[in-house]
Amino acid sequence: MSGATFPKHLLDFQEWERAQLESLLETAQMMQEVLARPVKKVPALTGFTVATVFFEPSTRTRISFELAARRMSADVVSFTSSASSTAKGETYRDTLRTLDQMGIDAYILRTDAAGVPHQAHRWLQKPVINAGDGWRAHPTQALLDAFTLREKLGSLEGKKIAIVGDILHSRVARSNAELLPRLGAQVVACGPATLLPGKLPGASLTTKLREALEEADAVMALRLQKERMDKGLLPSLPEYIAGYQITEARLAWAKPEAPLLHPGPMNRDVEIEGTLADSPRSLVERQVANGQAVRMAVLYHVLVGKR
Amino acid sequence: MKGEILFKNATLVDARGEHGTADVLVGEGRILSLSGGEAQRVVEAKGRCLSPGFFDLHAHLREPGQEVKEDLRSGLEAAARGGYTDLVSMPNTTPVVDRAEAVRALREKAAQIDRARLHPAAALTQGQEGQVLCEARLLREAGAVLLTDDGRTNEDAGVLALGLRYAASWGLPVAVHAEDAGLRRGGVMHEGEVSWRLGLPGNPAYAESARIARDLEVVRYVWEALETRPQGRSLLHFQHLSTRRGLELVRQAKREGLPISAEVTPHHLTLTDAHLEGLDPLYKVAPPLRTWADVEALVEGLLEGSLDCVATDHAPHTEDEKSLDLLRAPFGIPSLEVAWPLLYTELVQKRGFPLSVLVARFTDGPRRILGLPPIHLEEGAEASLVLWDPSQRRTVDPKGFASKARYSPWAGWGLSGWPLLTLVEGRVVFEGLG
Numbered sequence: 001m002s003g004a005t006f007p008k009h010l011l012d013f014q015e016w017e018r019a020q021l022e023s024l025l026e027t028a029q030m031m032q033e034v035l036a037r038p039v040k041k042v043p044a045l046t047g048f049t050v051a052t053v054f055f056e057p058s059t060r061t062r063i064s065f066e067l068a069a070r071r072m073s074a075d076v077v078s079f080t081s082s083a084s085s086t087a088k089g090e091t092y093r094d095t096l097r098t099l100d101q102m103g104i105d106a107y108i109l110r111t112d113a114a115g116v117p118h119q120a121h122r123w124l125q126k127p128v129i130n131a132g133d134g135w136r137a138h139p140t141q142a143l144l145d146a147f148t149l150r151e152k153l154g155s156l157e158g159k160k161i162a163i164v165g166d167i168l169h170s171r172v173a174r175s176n177a178e179l180l181p182r183l184g185a186q187v188v189a190c191g192p193a194t195l196l197p198g199k200l201p202g203a204s205l206t207t208k209l210r211e212a213l214e215e216a217d218a219v220m221a222l223r224l225q226k227e228r229m230d231k232g233l234l235p236s237l238p239e240y241i242a243g244y245q246i247t248e249a250r251l252a253w254a255k256p257e258a259p260l261l262h263p264g265p266m267n268r269d270v271e272i273e274g275t276l277a278d279s280p281r282s283l284v285e286r287q288v289a290n291g292q293a294v295r296m297a298v299l300y301h302v303l304v305g306k307r
Numbered sequence: 308m309k310g311e312i313l314f315k316n317a318t319l320v321d322a323r324g325e326h327g328t329a330d331v332l333v334g335e336g337r338i339l340s341l342s343g344g345e346a347q348r349v350v351e352a353k354g355r356c357l358s359p360g361f362f363d364l365h366a367h368l369r370e371p372g373q374e375v376k377e378d379l380r381s382g383l384e385a386a387a388r389g390g391y392t393d394l395v396s397m398p399n400t401t402p403v404v405d406r407a408e409a410v411r412a413l414r415e416k417a418a419q420i421d422r423a424r425l426h427p428a429a430a431l432t433q434g435q436e437g438q439v440l441c442e443a444r445l446l447r448e449a450g451a452v453l454l455t456d457d458g459r460t461n462e463d464a465g466v467l468a469l470g471l472r473y474a475a476s477w478g479l480p481v482a483v484h485a486e487d488a489g490l491r492r493g494g495v496m497h498e499g500e501v502s503w504r505l506g507l508p509g510n511p512a513y514a515e516s517a518r519i520a521r522d523l524e525v526v527r528y529v530w531e532a533l534e535t536r537p538q539g540r541s542l543l544h545f546q547h548l549s550t551r552r553g554l555e556l557v558r559q560a561k562r563e564g565l566p567i568s569a570e571v572t573p574h575h576l577t578l579t580d581a582h583l584e585g586l587d588p589l590y591k592v593a594p595p596l597r598t599w600a601d602v603e604a605l606v607e608g609l610l611e612g613s614l615d616c617v618a619t620d621h622a623p624h625t626e627d628e629k630s631l632d633l634l635r636a637p638f639g640i641p642s643l644e645v646a647w648p649l650l651y652t653e654l655v656q657k658r659g660f661p662l663s664v665l666v667a668r669f670t671d672g673p674r675r676i677l678g679l680p681p682i683h684l685e686e687g688a689e690a691s692l693v694l695w696d697p698s699q700r701r702t703v704d705p706k707g708f709a710s711k712a713r714y715s716p717w718a719g720w721g722l723s724g725w726p727l728l729t730l731v732e733g734r735v736v737f738e739g740l741g
Contacts, residue, residue: 092630092631093627111632113633114507114634115632115633119586119587119632135507136506174504197503198498198500198503
């Protein structure tokens with residue numbers, strides 16, 4: 001491990017430098033080794049209490065975080081509430097301040113609105129880990145994507161990573177566009193014109209799938225929310241599939257062996273051909289497994305840090 | 308000659324210019340003399356400026372129905388502290404101010420409070436629902452000075468045309484919040500590089516200009532068909548311009564002689580979308596904070612007069628509401644108590660904006676839109692005045708606001724130009740001396 005110091009929170013990657021990120025991924029590698037043992041538990045966070053506070057439901061992410069904390073012997077409490085019920089009564093601020101009176105050491109926060117982790121960080125003066133805020137950021141997802149890509153490709157220096165789908169509304173795309181270039185990769189984001197932002201720092205944008213996939217070292221498909229059709233942003237599902245579904249034939253435009261990632265949960269046969277998702281090219285299950293190791297590393301860094 | 312208050316050695320600044328120092332004697336609600344005299348109270352005003360009282364064409368005082376955010380007492384007190392002697396309240400309350408009785412009730416209550424004077428605006432359409440016109444004649448008789456569905460956007464151009472024609476016949480201007488609802492969608496901030504990066508729904512600059520372009524055509528249509536065209540009056544007033552493109556359209560239309568007017572807010576003259584980088588709903592406002600290029604254009608527009616006045620769009624909410632997330636927190640920035648010092652400091656002191664022009668945009672500009680005569684500092688003029696200090700610097704501390712909205716995007720800014728004394732027809736409505 002390097003002697004780098006770390007931000008005591010993970011809101012996004014704005015304050016993170018390459019050396020810190022490399023070191024974090026190295027820690028995740030060590031956590032991966034812990035998870036391979038018969039007894040998957042270390043005492044690193046004994047005595048710490050971690051709260052998962054999810055104002056937007058996400059069972060998978062919450063379980064991944066909670067297991068990560070428990071495997072390092074932290075106590076875990078969880079608070080789940082829908083944004084609608086929160087809006088009616090208690091505010092985010094009240095909820096978090098109430099929890100703060102109970103001696104929580106770190107907060108893992110998920111919301112449907114961008115910026116709440118930043119607001120929480122201002123209110124609490126405790127480490128806040130962003131587990132996804134609106135369309136804005138999902139940093140542990142990007143970290144597990146980077147970890148998984150490095151497992152497969154080695155260094156990301158000079159590698160071309162194509163991200164395909166609803167870029168405009170994707171916190172996964174935004175966090176990857178922030179993180180992967182910091183690790184040396186080049187990101188191309190591709191999707192229908194109505195689902196692309198005007199600009200995305202860290203990524204080049206295209207509506208042409210072939211252009212995005214050619215010479216790509218890896219391809220990431222994003223989940224397509226069905227509500228995009230209701231809002232008139234997409235004509236229809238078949239229209240999307242015709243233009244942007246990742247199929248075996250289209251994956252052949254990328255480099256041979258280029259792996260396929262997906263942040264889950266998948267809409268089989270929408271953004272990704274069902275058979276392809278189960279093929280050896282797919283790293284989807286590996287991503288889930290790596291998620292736990294990466295989240296252990298993040299918790300370790302914000303709570304214990306480096307000497 | 309004996310008066311009530313004598314301002315000794317006051318520097319006189321009004322819309323016509325800066326007139327050096329004078330001893331201004333006030334009595335019987337008027338300026339009695341500019342050459343001194345006896346008075347019950349003498350105010351040493353050396354190094355301080357005396358100006359006509361400020362007039363705010365656009366403030367949300369939330370009464371009736373939303374008194375938890377603001378009420379007439381706190382809002383009119385805040386206005387007086389800000390140097391305002393007159394204020395137009397927006398009708399998007401609960402219930403909406405769309406009937407003569409509601410206008411009368413507001414005016415009676417405000418008169419008892421005796422701070423800044425209240426001039427209620429009433430809704431253009433009943434319930435601000437954009438369908439059936441309000442009783443313009445009865446509303447005017449009750450004291451409404453302006454009709455607007457502000458808070459909502461007038462989506463139906465046909466209803467707007469009818470409203471303009473009808474309101475014009477009773478001598479009332481119509482004000483619009485010009486944003487195309489379809490282009491604006493769910494935007495919570497300016498659409499651009501910052502919104503794309505932050506992953507927040509964007510409201511494009513063209514939502515404003517597209518609607519202004521449409522409304523200008525509606526005004527043209529109504530204007531051509533009017534039997535009598537009131538000269539020098541504004542038929543349609545554009546609220547809170549935020550974009551360079553919107554300003555260009557207004558400028559062009561004014562050159563062609565269309566009877567329109569426009570306002571700009573303190574926040575659109577001093578803040579940009581970059582302030583959203585910290586992801587704080589304090590900066591969430593409609594129309595949104597735009598780019599620095601827009602700010603530059605708006606300052607230019609204010610100088611040349613394409614923008615007739617500064618209006619606050621003072622929009623208080625509770626601190627809890629402004630602590631919701633960026634999608635759910637309500638739009639609005641409160642500014643009655645800082646508008647003048649803010650713009651005096653940022654425009655006049657820092658950028659060399661001509662002082663008398665800024666005073667004009669706080670006084671004659673808004674008055675002209677409502678068809679009111681100007682107030683200039685001369686014998687016989689109405690003594691609705693503000694004494695302010697151009698030199699002493701003070702930090703904005705929202706905790707001391709009279710407004711119930713005790714937060715501010717300008718908290719911590721060091722400003723000069725703070726009002727010291729506000730008079731309405733010779734009566735002291737704010738006393739901030741010593």
